[in-house]
Amino acid sequence: MDYEIVVGLEVHAELNTRSKIYCDCKNAFGLEVNTQVCPICMGMPGTLPTLNEKVVEYAIKMGHALGCTINNVCKQDRKNYFYPDLPKAYQISQAEVPLCQNGKLEVMLDDGTVKTIGVTRIHIEEDAGKLLHDDSFSGSLVDLNRCGVPLIEIVSEPDMRSSAEAKAYLETIKSILQYINISDCKMQEGSIRCDVNVSVRPKGSDKFGTRCEMKNVNSFSAAVRGIEYEAKRQIEILENGGTVTQETRRWDDVKGMSISMRSKEDAQDYRYFPEPDLLTIVVDEKKVAELKDSLPELPNAKLKRYVQTMGLSRVDASLIVESLDRAALMDACVAIGKGSPKSIAKWILADISKYMNDTGKSILDTPLTAARLCDLVAEIEKGTISNSAGKTVFEAIIAEDKEVADIIAEKGLSQNSDTSALEAIAKEVLAANEKSINDYKNGKTNALGYLVGQCMKASKGKANPGLMKEIVTRLVNE
Amino acid sequence: MELYEKSAFELSEMLKAKECSAAEITESVLGRIGKTEASVEAYVTVCEESAREQAKKVDEMIAEGKELHPLAGIPIGIKDNISTKGILTTCSSKMLYNYVPPFNATVMNKVNSAEMVVTGKLNMDEFAMGSSTETSYFKKTKNPHDLTRIPGGSSGGSAAAVASGEAIVALGSDTGGSIRQPSAYCGVVGLKPTYGSVSRFGLVAFASSLDQIGPIGRTVKDVAMVQSLICGHDKMDATSKDIAYPDYAANLKNDVKGLKIGIPDEYFGEGIDAEVKDAVMETVKLLEKNGAEVRKISLPSTAYALNSYYILSSAEASSNLARFDGVRYGYRTENYDSLIDMYEKTRSEGFGDEVKRRIMLGTFVLSSGFYDAYYKKAKLMQKKISAEFSEAFADVDVIATPTVPSGAFKIGENMGDPLKMYATDICTVTINIAGLPAISVPCGKTANGMPIGMQLIGGHFREQTLLDAANAYESIVGGFGNIPKIV
């Protein structure tokens, strides 16, 4: 039987605010253990939370980016459970009314097709601390620095049908977080984590199968591996006449397998109730609108525009979109309207990217403005300079901070595209090379290359090589 | 008359007139503690040394001619659930037997900046759960009027210290009557301020949506002085109300002409001792004779207040007290073989039975499948009760009721029966549920000589009205009497 995979994702993203969500401790990663804490985030008796306004604003921005309804009147709730990394033994989160809900996200798959994934909700909550395990020590160590780091949890609908769709969704979410600059998105620091819900069902069925939730998925590639493993595991169970049990599983990326953590019966009873230490969150509707207006063009929309209206390939388009710098340069060039987008994209992805990789510089820190890149591409497209001369111009822009026209003139890089002038040169050269013409006519096709080379030489390298080849070919065949 | 017998206001005037020194006042109170504390057992921690130092500092400031707060140099006792930097804060629990906060509660910053003299930390029911101070892990505080009886609770140490002269004034906290009820039992004045008027930052939470810190004193003026000091918006407490707060003490009036007093039948029914009802009604008549207008009102949902209170307060408590797990502070069990084992043993050994009951009740009402039947219903009842009060306050300025149904009971009398104990809160919990201010003032004695309290309830942030009415009553009766002899 053919099966269909059904995936839903819960993405946790740490927000890059200056201070923590409920206290004024610094929101920072990687500092010495238990030094970014205070009585509030350590859950000392008598301490109270105060909600960071930027956390609310950032979450609303993400809500807008994902087309959500913004609940500008909402509240926070306590999620109660005991664990050493959770000092208050409850996490302040949102249960009943999330800040944002009912959104959707368009993601472009590798083949260029666009798929819409429903976004159930986005809510704000606090991160927990970290447990450190050391084999040389009989206990576990607790570092509370991460306690109170602000998080948004983005919950999707079970709308994905493959690991590839899940990956595209995750990459799009990450890209949006970066575009609206609300998260550092450093996977290695755990600033984005996800829980994956997977179920399978016979193809064509409209009923969902029993799902398993997979925790501890720490990278997008792990999500792909986890989904594939989990789907295979579930299909095998069904194929062998078994039934999938609802449970929470833990993904072990090193071993490449998921392990059962707890069954539905052992599911935790979180005893949610309204957080009594905080009052109603009310965000002015004007502020909500302002936050919407503050959003830039989002990467998924940009990708769609690059592919569908500018004709870039899916791969080239996403390579540009994934970098804010590259995309900014691309858009500035397109706005100038000189040079074809495809050629501009090629320059951005080849020479410019190579230069940036080699030097570690940002495009914004070089004299290569959008206007100069457009000029450069336009001159090549017009045939004024050759591709290889273009590279020389590019290097000169960076090194000398000059205009394209000036560089071409100074270095004498312009090529001759005057058909009658080129014809005159060609006729002269051909007249002196009758032997080669005969060779060519007798089937030695490479003689043509020799002739074109001689013509180029005679033009002192300034002839447009394409045009020259065309002329020589015509003349010898006459 | 000894200095410890005087009111904060009188002492403040004497300090201003240089008729005594802050050191003398502090010595007088410490001396009283030395004499009666063995019998009353109001304190968990006495801060003799730091109190003396602080008094000396105040005297030096006076000598330098510095402008001082009216409460500078006045000894104050602090309930042991209010965080005091560098001073043990135990909540009268084994769980926090060794806990020394690294920070001050906002009210302590205010007390310290007014240069008051902190005499120590006062005994209470464990984590403020109880009505008799008998659930304290450390000691049983006695009622200064009869050492065989309870002082009430949970701020029993605060009320007993003030009543016995072991403190001039004190801070308590009130979640369901914990300031007013012991004040009534001990014959002193206790104010439960409007929810949101005094910062809760640093108050070890019992039920966050109901808890409020408030003052206890022997005169209404003293209570007004302390309330003026501790109230105010605090950005550390999101539930604190950002409005202008008056100087209650400076504005204090003492006439009740035209004051409209509401009398709700529901507070004078079954379960309230006849002598208590009579004492309260006589007081109301006295106020009427002095120009107040008295009218009957109705608060029909009062009967459900206790039910709602125990659901809401226990639910919040179960969550608030979950942090006591032996990891970051306080008690940790000695032998354990796993994390869960450590949690369970630490919490079972660290908490007393009453705290365990409330935690379990709270866990139960919030647990999967029961939320709507308990918590949500209680919240709806809270809404109804609040609406009834709002309606009542459209017609009256204050509402007068008994504070407690009877005089203080014998130590041990109600310990076996939680429901009987809970019933002593019947007149006070409603006020916390509605977030209103209420004051308890002494209004006579029972046949066996125990104080009776009258509760005056006001509209939100109408503390001035309550204090004015209580102050007028105090002047009419010529004060609330002397400190009892303690033998």
Added chain:
Amino acid sequence: MNIDIKHIAKLSRLRIEDDKIEKFEKDMQSIVNMVEQLPDIDDTLTLDVNNAMKLREDVEVTDKYTREQLMKNAPQVQAGCLVVPKIVD
């Protein structure tokens, strides 16, 4: 409503001694019987827009406390960390 005291104790991370279970059960039962007596009210809970809180400005404050000050109350500390029994997860 009958309550399962052992389950509730487990959820609360409390352990009730066997000889105390009966008394706890009886007390809890009577308390639950009491609090249960609440009428159904035909009303809904709504968020109170007039009771909005002021949010905190996003400003970080560093060096408020030393680690030693904050860890002084901890029963067991090692290498600047709190210590708990080994977690096998």
